Amino acid sequence: MFDVIIIGAGIIGCATAYQLSQFKLKVLLLDKENDVSLGASCANTAIIHGGYDPDPATLMGKYNVKGAKRCIELVDALDIKFKKSGTLIIALAENDLKTLDKYYNRGLLNGVEGMAMLDGEEARKREPNLSEAVIGALWVPESGVINPWEFTIAMAEVAVREGVKLELNQKVVDIEKNTDHYLVKTETNQFRTKYVVNAAGVYSDKIHNMVAEPAFTIKPTRGQYFLLDRSAGETIKTIIFPCATEFTKGILVSPTIHDNILVGPDAEVISDPEDTSTTGEALAFIAKQARKSVPCLDFRNNIRNYSGIRANSDYNDFFIKISTPKFLDLAAIKSPGLTCAPIIAEEGIKLLAEEGLELNKKANWDGTRKIIRFKEIPKAERADFIEKNPEYGRIICRCEHITEGEIIAAIRRGLPIFSLDAVKRRAGSGLGRCQGGFCGPRVQEIIARETGISPLDILLNKTGSYILVDRTKNTEK
Numbered sequence: 109m110f111d112v113i114i115i116g117a118g119i120i121g122c123a124t125a126y127q128l129s130q131f132k133l134k135v136l137l138l139d140k141e142n143d144v145s146l147g148a149s150c151a152n153t154a155i156i157h158g159g160y161d162p163d164p165a166t167l168m169g170k171y172n173v174k175g176a177k178r179c180i181e182l183v184d185a186l187d188i189k190f191k192k193s194g195t196l197i198i199a200l201a202e203n204d205l206k207t208l209d210k211y212y213n214r215g216l217l218n219g220v221e222g223m224a225m226l227d228g229e230e231a232r233k234r235e236p237n238l239s240e241a242v243i244g245a246l247w248v249p250e251s252g253v254i255n256p257w258e259f260t261i262a263m264a265e266v267a268v269r270e271g272v273k274l275e276l277n278q279k280v281v282d283i284e285k286n287t288d289h290y291l292v293k294t295e296t297n298q299f300r301t302k303y304v305v306n307a308a309g310v311y312s313d314k315i316h317n318m319v320a321e322p323a324f325t326i327k328p329t330r331g332q333y334f335l336l337d338r339s340a341g342e343t344i345k346t347i348i349f350p351c352a353t354e355f356t357k358g359i360l361v362s363p364t365i366h367d368n369i370l371v372g373p374d375a376e377v378i379s380d381p382e383d384t385s386t387t388g389e390a391l392a393f394i395a396k397q398a399r400k401s402v403p404c405l406d407f408r409n410n411i412r413n414y415s416g417i418r419a420n421s422d423y424n425d426f427f428i429k430i431s432t433p434k435f436l437d438l439a440a441i442k443s444p445g446l447t448c449a450p451i452i453a454e455e456g457i458k459l460l461a462e463e464g465l466e467l468n469k470k471a472n473w474d475g476t477r478k479i480i481r482f483k484e485i486p487k488a489e490r491a492d493f494i495e496k497n498p499e500y501g502r503i504i505c506r507c508e509h510i511t512e513g514e515i516i517a518a519i520r521r522g523l524p525i526f527s528l529d530a531v532k533r534r535a536g537s538g539l540g541r542c543q544g545g546f547c548g549p550r551v552q553e554i555i556a557r558e559t560g561i562s563p564l565d566i567l568l569n570k571t572g573s574y575i576l577v578d579r580t581k582n583t584e585k
């Protein structure tokens with residue numbers, strides 16, 4: 109019998125597991141995929157939002173500024189990266205100036221600090237590549253970019269190290285409500301628990317409906333992106349947003365934590381929440397819109413396109429409630445869900461405590477994590493370091509300068525590894541210009557050696573994405 113089962117290992121489930129791991133509780137984190145952070149928490153815009161945009165009457169408005177502060181505290185504790193780039197929301201037409209006023213006033217109500225209204229010239233002084241058509245901008249300094257999957261994985265790694273059990277490849281298909289417990293049924297297993305947390309992202313309405321009356325419907329909304337090579341990274345240093353529409357915050361141009369440029373996303377309601385394809389039509393629209401803000405963008409620098417699926421819903425806010433006794437919904441977590449994740453987890457745990465969950469702290473809980481990034485070791489110290497740790501002397505990913513030591517450390521940090529992309533998300537190998545074309549086979553060999561999984565069974569990413577079929581030559585003869 110578990111005390112708490114969390115369904116969904118995106119940033120919301122992992123933040124909840126991380127925070128619950130400080131208490132003397134038996135916690136199980138379940139996900140249908142073969143890694144944590146394979147839903148929206150992997151494919152999004154990666155911004156820790158300033159908080160100028162959400163309606164102050166919503167939970168999104170109430171949590172944004174507090175959430176951003178908590179994220180930045182966690183950056184140090186979890187040894188992840190954050191770049192405080194600030195945000196410029198630009199006006200391209202007279203009407204947009206009214207929208208900027210609205211954002212400014214909302215920002216004040218939401219507690220955003222340091223905002224300033226700029227005219228077009230002042231905005232271009234900050235970002236010389238902004239369009240001449242920009243007539244004004246709202247400057248929001250307290251915002252920046254993070255690596256969303258690194259954030260999610262880091263919390264999962266600490267949670268597992270501190271006693272949370274993680275079960276992957278476990279799709280929840282039904283939940284049975286009994287007098288003193290829930291029986292959570294997956295395709296291959298069943299687990300008993302006193303409390304359930306629903307953090308299932310685009311499927312959170314389906315999980316909710318297994319135990320409670322329907323209360324909201326998810327409208328999966330796809331957003332597509334361009335990722336431009338680091339050689340374009342000097343184009344802008346600040347997150348550039350146009351004024352938002354009803355469905356999206358608009359097509360932005362943003363620096364990334366790895367010094368690339370990200371452009372997107374559009375917003376398209378789709379019927380299949382698994383459809384993360386990209387389309388020429390949407391990408392052409394994105395490129396056209398983005399050039400209105402930053403005309404010199406050169407899309408020949410594109411190294412990757414991808415899309416993420418938002419858990420937008422007809423509820424129009426985060427759905428955070430005890431929906432039936434001892435069942436907590438952390439559902440319909442759309443943007444700014446990444447920014448708000450630590451607060452959503454904290455508020456959720458308070459609701460569980462009100463339902464009777466006993467929160468007794470462990471004496472020796474450690475919520476921190478430290479990792480080695482070889483390229484950050486000062487040059488003068490590298491030779492000594494390699495002498496003691498020779499595996500850090502072998503570069504595997506040449507685009508990103510990732511060593512064998514970092515890959516081995518990532519594989520050994522406690523979460524199961526089944527794919528090249530799982531290593532990419534942890535160590536950064538394959539993130540560069542060649543997108544893993546050169547280092548992929550070597551990473552595959554290291555995974556096979558470290559985990560004992562046959563190279564034939566090592567995947568590119570999700571279940572079924574096999575890379576190798578068989579030997580091309582039978583060398584054993």
Ligand SMILES: Cc1cc2nc3c(=O)[nH]c(=O)nc-3n(C[C@H](O)[C@H](O)[C@H](O)COP(=O)(O)OP(=O)(O)OC[C@H]3O[C@@H](n4cnc5c(N)ncnc54)[C@H](O)[C@@H]3O)c2cc1C
Nearest residue numbers: 116118119120140147148149153155280309331445446447
């Ligand atoms: C295009 C886009 C841009 C965004 N940009 C930003 C931004 O810049 N800043 C910001 O703050 N927020 C942003 N967001 C929002 C943010 O990414 C999400 O709010 C956040 O990632 C939601 O996390 P989650 O854990 O609820 O969902 P997810 O990350 O989707 O996790 C849900 C998990 O549940 C699992 N699951 C689902 N069903 C089952 C089942 N039946 N059994 C077991 N497991 C199941 C899934 O496999 C998945 O791992 C953006 C979102 C998108 C899509």
